[in-house]
Amino acid sequence: MTDTITAPRVLMSKEGALGRLTLNRPEAINALDLGMIELLTQALTAWIDDTDVQIVLIDGAGERGMCAGGDVRALHGQIVSGQAERTAEFFRAEYALNALIAEYPKPVVAIADGITMGGGIGLAGHAAIRIVTERSKLAMPETRIGFTPDVGGTWLLGRAPGRLGEYFALTGSTMDGADAVLLGFADHFVPSERLDALREALAYRADPTGPSEIVLLFDETPDPSQLPASRTWIDEAFSAPTVVEIVERLRRQGTTDAAATADLLEELAPTALVVTLDAVREARGFPNLRAALEGEYRRVLWFVNEHPDLVEGIRAQLVDKDRDPKWQPPTLAELEPDAGAGARDYAPEHPLF
Structure with a gap:
């Protein structure tokens, strides 16, 4: 049996040409803490010069979602106990990771299956290839807690069609997969039942086809937004x-x-x-x-x-x-x-x- 108390909160593996990073805190819908951010950063930094890794995949463990966001309960505890500098350290590390994903020299594929909100958008929304499913629920819900969108959410919201960015930013409303593609938060819609086959294809496809072309083999048209x-x-x-x-x-x-x-x-x-x-x-x-x-x-x-x-x-x-x-x-x-x-x-x- 797996000891969920000591299991690593980020699973790192190499599968063929694929370097895979899986958030592994499913009991909290993979909410991010500083340790997880540091593990993701370390792995991505090491794989830049690793010739075995040609594509990076980021996803989440469990059935509920990729990442529900940052661990805001922990941040609340830090602020009320006078440890605001620890909170600032968390945000600096998180935003540096967001920038690293956006600027990464190898293709990063993110699978935003299920709940992907707040800090989860910071991981999935800036990847080179962003995948949603029929289970996807994306949002920047920070105004619901008296806060403001971050992790590069304003960058994405500011580029949404018309005034949809202002609408989703202010209301914190949830997008489904089709909405996310329309707003520019995602690129491809892949049914959840095909995700395992997609991961295998990204890892082991022998020809030099790029990851975007591979994903297109699994891409389907969702019901209209x-x-x-x-x-x-x-x-x-x-x-x-x-x-x-x-x-x-x-x-x-x-x-x-x-x-x-x-x-x-x-x-x-x-x-x-x-x-x-x-x-x-x-x-x-x-x-x-x-x-x-x-x-x-x-x-x-x-x-x-x-x-x-x-x-x-x-x-x-x-x-x-x-x-x-x-x-x-x-x-x-x-x-x-x-x-x-x-x-x-x-x-x-x-x-x-």
Whole structure:
């Protein structure tokens, strides 16, 4: 029997031409801690010069998902116990890993099967070849805990069609596989029942066909995304210059979906919404992922060190689970003008890169 207490949280193996990295914390839907990030970084760094490894595959153990995100309960404990520098260390290591995956000199294939959110997007969303399945559920749900999208999520959201990036960033809504391909979070849809055959083909296919061509042999067309039918009201509302005006436009739409979205936004942390809208729009103008990560790093550490809503959001959702966060301020109307400026201009003690 496998001892789940001592089993490594990242499984590393070589299979033919494939270097495989499997997140192995299925009891927590493979939520990332610092040790896992360091193991992934070490393996990827070592395989750069390993001629036996021609393709890298990143996936997750278990049936529930690739990665539910970072271990935010642990981050909550660090912040409330006065160990914010440990939290900053975690984010620096995580963002460096995100950049390493994006810039890797060999093809990286990521399989975002099942739940892939937050930190999981940081692993899967920047790979060269990104695969989703009929079980995929992708999201950047940080505003739900009074926080802001990171791990390069703003880079991806800022490049989504129309104003879908603002919509998914602010609401934290979940994408299925077809949505993820439409938004640019994934490249290929492969049915979950074919994943084992795909892994074997990537590892042992003898001819010089590239990994993209191999994946295409397994790629299928998913049922169409329902998002295009909502583009008109989403684009009209989420192109507004401020969160307050987004909510006002949603109210004027007079439709059930728009009203429900306005209700949701009015329940979420006002500061997180303003910071997030600012971050996505700033990232849209950045030249590369690293610039977006630096913008996220400033905002994330501002929340860690300067604003109470992150700790309160994690408490309400994941620690006490009373689902009754006390945001500061509690409403959008009570925000100061340009409430995102402090996070945008924050100067962390240690640089990201």
